[in-house]
Amino acid sequence: MERAYFDHNAASPVAPEVLEAFTAVLRDAPGNASSIHHDGQIAKQRLEMARRQIAALLHCDPKEIVFTSGGTESDNLALFGILREVPISRPHLITTAIEHPAVLRTCAQLEREAVAITYVPVNSGGLADPSSIRAALTPETVLISVMHANNETGAIQPVQAIAEIAHAAGALFHIDGVQAFGKIPVRMDETGADLYSISGHKAGTPKGIGALFVRKGVHLTPMIFGGRHEHGLRAGTENVPAAAALGRAAALIEETLPAASARLRDLRGRLERGIRSEVPNCGVNAHTAPRLPNTTNIYFDGIEGEAMVISLDLKGFSVSSGSACSSGAVEPSHVLLAMGLSPERARSSLRFSLGPTNTADQVDRLIAAVASSAAQLRRLSPTYSER
Numbered sequence: 001m002e003r004a005y006f007d008h009n010a011a012s013p014v015a016p017e018v019l020e021a022f023t024a025v026l027r028d029a030p031g032n033a034s035s036i037h038h039d040g041q042i043a044k045q046r047l048e049m050a051r052r053q054i055a056a057l058l059h060c061d062p063k064e065i066v067f068t069s070g071g072t073e074s075d076n077l078a079l080f081g082i083l084r085e086v087p088i089s090r091p092h093l094i095t096t097a098i099e100h101p102a103v104l105r106t107c108a109q110l111e112r113e114a115v116a117i118t119y120v121p122v123n124s125g126g127l128a129d130p131s132s133i134r135a136a137l138t139p140e141t142v143l144i145s146v147m148h149a150n151n152e153t154g155a156i157q158p159v160q161a162i163a164e165i166a167h168a169a170g171a172l173f174h175i176d177g178v179q180a181f182g183k184i185p186v187r188m189d190e191t192g193a194d195l196y197s198i199s200g201h202k203a204g205t206p207k208g209i210g211a212l213f214v215r216k217g218v219h220l221t222p223m224i225f226g227g228r229h230e231h232g233l234r235a236g237t238e239n240v241p242a243a244a245a246l247g248r249a250a251a252l253i254e255e256t257l258p259a260a261s262a263r264l265r266d267l268r269g270r271l272e273r274g275i276r277s278e279v280p281n282c283g284v285n286a287h288t289a290p291r292l293p294n295t296t297n298i299y300f301d302g303i304e305g306e307a308m309v310i311s312l313d314l315k316g317f318s319v320s321s322g323s324a325c326s327s328g329a330v331e332p333s334h335v336l337l338a339m340g341l342s343p344e345r346a347r348s349s350l351r352f353s354l355g356p357t358n359t360a361d362q363v364d365r366l367i368a369a370v371a372s373s374a375a376q377l378r379r380l381s382p383t384y385s386e387r
C-alpha cells in the first residue's frame with residue numbers, strides 16, 4: 001500500500017536540496033561557530049549565510065534574525081522577553097482565543113507572573129476583528145500577539161491592521177508566523193511585526209530549528225543564559241547544520257512559492273469539491289476567511305474525528321483531527337469552539353494539509369477513502385441519520 005501524507009501543517013518532509021545543505025554542514029563543517037580557528041570560521045560562515053538567506057526571504061536585516069530551537073521557543077522568547085523587559089508592575093497583553101498552545105500556555109504562565117491578559121474572540125469565519133483588539137487596549141498594553149495563519153483552519157488574520165492599532169497605542173506587535181512561513185509571502189517591511197516567529201520543520205527542514213525576527217531597537221530579556229551567542233538573546237552552541245537547512249529552505253521558498261501555492265490551491269479545491277460531492281452533511285470550516293492555500297478543515301456530522309483519522313490511517317492516509325499537539329486528548333479543538341462550532345461538530349472535524357509531495361492522484365484516492373470511511377462510521381453511529 002502506497003501511503004499519502006496530508007499532514008504538512010504538523011511536519012513537512014525535507015526537500016532533497018535542504019537535506020543536502022544539512023548533510024553538507026554535518027560532513028564538512030564540524031567546528032563550533034564560536035571558535036576562532038579555521039574550522040570554527042567555516043561553521044560561522046555557514047551560520048551567517050543561513051541568516052542572510054532567511055533575511056532575504058523575509059525582507060529584513062540579517063542582524064534581526066535570532067536562531068532558536070523552533071516555533072515554541074520563538075513564541076516563548078517573544079512573550080517572556082518583552083513582558084520581563086518592561087518596567088511597569090502589571091503590564092497588559094492582548095492575544096486571541098485561537099492561538100497555538102505555544103502562545104496560549106505561555107500566556108497562562110505570564111498570568112501567574114502578574115501579567116493581565118485579554119483573549120479576544122474570533123468570528124464564525126475564524127478571524128480576529130481588529131476593532132475588538134482596539135477596544136481591548138489599556139494604558140498598560142505593552143504587547144499584542146496574534147498568529148499570522150491558524151494551524152487548524154488556515155485562516156489568515158488581518159495582521160497589518162492589527163499592527164497599526166498596536167503601534168498607534170505605543171504597544172509592540174508579535175506575530176506567530178509558523179504556519180504562514182513558506183506558504184504565503186511574508187515580508188517584515190509589510191506585516192508591521194516587531195517580532196515574528198518561524199519554525200523550520202513546518203517548512204521542510206529537520207525538526208529542532210526555528211527563528212525569531214526581532215526588529216532593530218526592540219529589547220528582549222533572554223530566557224537562556226550562557227555564552228554570547230545570537231546577539232546575547234539565545235545562549236548555546238548554534239545548531240549550524242539545521243540553521244543551514246533553514247537557510248536553504250528559505251532560498252527554495254523564494255524560488256518556488258508562487259507556483260507551489262497555485263498548485264496547492266488547485267489540489268485543495270479539488271479535494272474540497274470532491275469530498276463535498278461524495279459525502280453528505282459535511283462542510284468546510286472557516287471557508288469565508290482568506291486561507292492558506294494548502295489547508296482545509298472539514299466537519300463530518302455524526303462522526304468522531306479521531307475514529308476517522310484511524311480509519312484513514314488504515315487506508316494509508318495521514319491526516320489530523322484538531323491540532324497535532326492536542327491529538328490523543330479528547331477535548332474538541334479550542335479553535336473550532338472559539339468560532340462557535342458545537343462541541344460535536346468540532347469533534348467531527350478533520351484537517352487536511354497539503355504540501356509539495358501531494359499529487360492529484362493522491363487527492364482523488366483520498367476523496368474515495370474519506371467517502372467510504374464516512375459511510376462506514378455513520379452506519380455504526382447510533383445517532384446519525386441522513387438528512
Ligand SMILES: *Cc1c(COP(=O)(O)O)cnc(C)c1O
Nearest residue numbers: 070071072100102151178179199
Ligand atoms: C507548530 C506550531 C508552533 C510550534 O512550533 P514548533 O517548531 O513545533 O515548536 C507554533 N505556532 C504554530 C501556529 C504552529 O503551527
